[in-house]
Amino acid sequence: MxxxxxxxxxxxxxxxxxxxxxxxxxxxxxxxxxxxxxxxxxxxxxxxxxxxxxxxxxxxxxxxxxxxxxxxxxxxxxxxxxxxxxxxxxxxxxxxxxxxxxxxxxxxxxxxxxxxxxxxxxxxxxxxxxxxxxxxxxxxxxxxxxxxxxxxxxxxxxxxxxxxxxxxxxxxxxxxxxxxxxxxxxxxxxxxxxxxxxxxxxxxxxxxxxxxxxxxxxxxxxxxxxxxxxxxxxxxxxGRDIVFDLTRKKLTPGDPVLEVDNLTVRGDRGEVAVRELSFSVCRREILGVAGISGNGQRELVEAITGLRPADSGTVRVAGRDVTNSSARLISDYGVSHVPEERIKFGVVPNIMVYENCILKRHHRPPFFRGLFLDYDAVKEHSSRILKSFKVAAPSTSVPVKNLSGGNIQKLILGRELAGEPCLLVAAHPTYGLDVGATEYIRTQLLEHRERGISVLLISEDLEEIFQLSDRIAVMFKGEFMGVIPAGEVNMEDIGLMMAGSKRLEARGK
The missing domain is CATH 3.40.50.300 (P-loop containing nucleotide triphosphate hydrolases)
Structure with missing residues (x-):
């Protein structure tokens, strides 16, 4: 050779x-x-x-x-x-x-x-x-x-x-x-x-x-x-200028929206994936959870959103105990979810854009009337999402699988935020996206934080964590190695915590 x-x-x-x-x-x-x-x-x-x-x-x-x-x-x-x-x-x-x-x-x-x-x-x-x-x-x-x-x-x-x-x-x-x-x-x-x-x-x-x-x-x-x-x-x-240094306004956090207390969750093989975890996320706050994939982040998100049962502990949303409730009930209580695998869990690829825009809300007015869907209302709603979130699609009547990854993610985010939730659980929201789509998604998260929602952000992108988060938690083997205000920790410390080599004292739940 x-x-x-x-x-x-x-x-x-x-x-x-x-x-x-x-x-x-x-x-x-x-x-x-x-x-x-x-x-x-x-x-x-x-x-x-x-x-x-x-x-x-x-x-x-x-x-x-x-x-x-x-x-x-x-x-x-x-x-x-x-x-x-x-x-x-x-x-x-x-x-x-x-x-x-x-x-x-x-x-x-x-x-x-x-x-x-x-x-x-x-x-x-x-x-x-x-x-x-x-x-x-x-x-x-x-x-x-x-x-x-x-x-x-x-x-x-x-x-x-x-x-x-x-x-x-x-x-x-x-x-x-x-x-x-x-x-x-x-x-x-x-x-x-x-x-x-x-x-x-x-x-x-x-x-x-x-x-x-x-x-x-x-x-x-x-x-x-x-x-x-x-x-x-x-x-x-x-083909245009990108804003890299996003402005995260200093806001006073409100009352706790998500409260997790001593939560233990098992993984697919029966192992303990989340171990007695306690934390909270307040209104007008983004809590960023950093960590290498496979350290319990997926199981934590699924337990909070009703997709996986918890072994013990409690999950409260706006003061209401939702531990081991169904995903539909938790969604009805105001919890939105941008899943890690957008194609597998975020959309149904073979159905139309307008149908994907009402997933999780198809059973509620104004989309559901009597025994049938009101397709005029559905298509009007989907058109608003496409316009508001700058989703590039030929029309609302094309299969979602025809859209690019960035546009599918914008569609999911638009759908999840359209219901004006109190809590958004965003798992790897910009993973695999180009800089243009990434800029847009991050800007939307900050704008909705200013409007008063709580955001639990799961990400392996440390730049994203530092840009968006008010507080940063680092997850390793199902535990938080620390929960620290974003301005009081550096990239080197986060890297050591991600590897399990350093633990910083958590400053409040």
Whole structure:
């Protein structure tokens, strides 16, 4: 296998029924370079990288490696040419060890005692790139950062000279992100090429040498990261100026709206996911809950919103005990919910936009009259949501699945806030969204805070937590490592708390 000294994609075009995902895209990368790839949701980044990794065939255009045209019909062809990809969601077998996961698909593994050879080679990679991970540990015992290292090692074992990383920091703590950046910089110094896809502009500017920006399937900008700032990059991405420093007005919190006392909740496997947790959220307040996914956040949200029973403890909303009440009853009491998985739990993809706009309220006036729905009222209501929340949709009579991720999230937020709730539980409300949609969602949360609602914000994005929260809680293994006013804690402390290495005394519930 020849080393990749240069790779070019020239005039790449790919169309699907009704949409052109990539139009005449030209992109190049050289040995030792880290290239950032930016773009809005639906800009064509994933399609372009799927073409490079052999998952799609381009309709037009050429891929050249070291100046020679190549045809990539499958991931096997791409791997053979020295291209590797680390997907956003790790492709590892949880019950197997690190060495066993690496051995799977490693064509040079010896027939007898393959694990010995893998462990020996793994030690060499660890020393060369700082990819330290225990070969004999099961994957489920590893942190997200360690699992990501395993994915990188898998690609290197298969001879990858060019590595594609798709949103690689979305599940990492700040220290793990810093470690990843050091590993990637070391790999670049050793001659590897890296394509880094991220929605986080600061990461692109910190790590990458160059950045290419896509919009609506076309390249709209390319720059040396030393010569641009995040304002200029955001303008290239969305075609307008983005407000990064949102103004969070200082408000006096009102009476408690959500009161959680000694709440214990079990996870899907029967383990204790939330352990004797107590806190409150007041009117005109956003309580941000930071933490790596899998530390009880999902179970906490589901217990509050009526989707999961609690083992013990109480949940009160506006003074009313709603512990283990149904989701419909809790919704009727004024609790709105923006779920973590917007497609799976937030909408019904195959039904129309106007029908999705009344989910959870279809049984109440003015939408329900007698035995039938009042479709005039339903469509008028859905049109107001689309207009108020700037949802880009051809009409209210198209299936929700036809909308982009950002527009689906705006639709969900609009639906949940249209009922004027007293409490909004927002789980990862901007996850996977581009900077334009992210700005809009965050602005809406702050505006509704000023109108008097309480917000429980669950997020792994620390920038979002610091921007929006009046108080910050950090969740680790089902407990809060501390509840601190936002102005009295720094990013380093939050990172240590997310990893379970530090606990700060909670200052009030």
């Amino acid at each position: 020849k080393k990749i000294l240069s790779l070019k994609m020239e005039g790449i075009t790919k169309a699907f029924p009704g949409v052109i995902a990539n139009r005449g895209i030209c992109l190049s990368i050289h040995s030792g370079e880290i290239l950032g790839l930016l773009g809005e949701n639906g800009a064509g980044k994933t399609t372009l990288m799927n073409i490079l990794y052999g998952l799609y065939r381009p309709d037009e255009g050429t891929i050249l490696i070291n100046g020679e045209p190549v045809v990539l019909n499958s991931p096997r062809d791409s791997i053979r040419m020295g291209i590797g990809m680390v997907h956003q969601h790790f492709m590892l077998i949880q019950n197997h060890t690190v060495a066993e996961n690496i051995t799977l698909g490693y064509k040079d593994a010896p027939f007898f005692f393959p694990l010995r050879e893998v462990e020996k080679k793994l030690k060499g990679f660890s020393e060369l790139y700082g990819l330290e991970v225990s070969a004999r540990k099961a994957v489920w015992q590893l942190s997200a950062g360690e699992q990501q290292r395993v994915e990188i090692i898998k690609a290197l074992f298969r001879g990858a000279h060019l590595l594609i990383l798709d949103e690689p920091t979305s599940v990492l703590t700040p220290p793990e992100t810093a470690d990843l950046f050091e590993i990637l910089k070391r790999m670049a110094k050793e001659g590897h090429s890296i394509i880094f896809i991220s929605h986080k502009l600061e990461e692109i500017l910190t790590l990458c040498n160059r950045v290419v920006v896509l919009r609506k399937g076309e390249v709209v900008g390319e720059a040396d990261t030393r010569e641009v700032d995040k304002v200029a990059l955001a303008r290239m991405m969305v």
